[in-house]
Amino acid sequence: MQWKYLIVLAIITNLVVGCTGESRSNQVDNPTPNNTTTSASAPVGVGNFQAAEHPTKGKVAVVTEAGKQYLEFDENFKTDNGPDLFVILYRTDAPPVSGIKEKDYTQIAPLQKTSGKQRYAVPQNIKLANYKSVAIWCRKFNATFGYAAL
16 A cells, blocks of 8 residues: 555656746847948838728838848737738738738738737838838738738
8 A cells, every 4th residue: 555655646746846847948149240231231221000990009120231131020010810911012001901002012021920929021123212101901902900000
């Protein structure tokens, strides 16, 4: 009878000790940028996302780095999930909620994820001065999920 108790006690002790190990974080420490990096990637334009067909929030910044331009969404970016979502540049400050015409926008890339920090390269042949906003657009239903005026 005592052997049963000893075995049960040993199993419980093993489980308790095994579950109290150190938790490791998957976070990667980012080095503090130096002045050269900061000035080289200073935002050219910044906008706040707002809802259209779906709740959308966060900020987008146009950043120039090593002669290339990028759209950077901040860590607070969030929109709903949907089919066939794209990041687009639109010619006016506020794209229509639905029925966007092909001549009025340029596709940048499929949306990487529906929340969090992300970055999109702007093709070199695109003149950002011709566009007034960034939008999250559902190609399948031609619907604007949200947008940010630049």
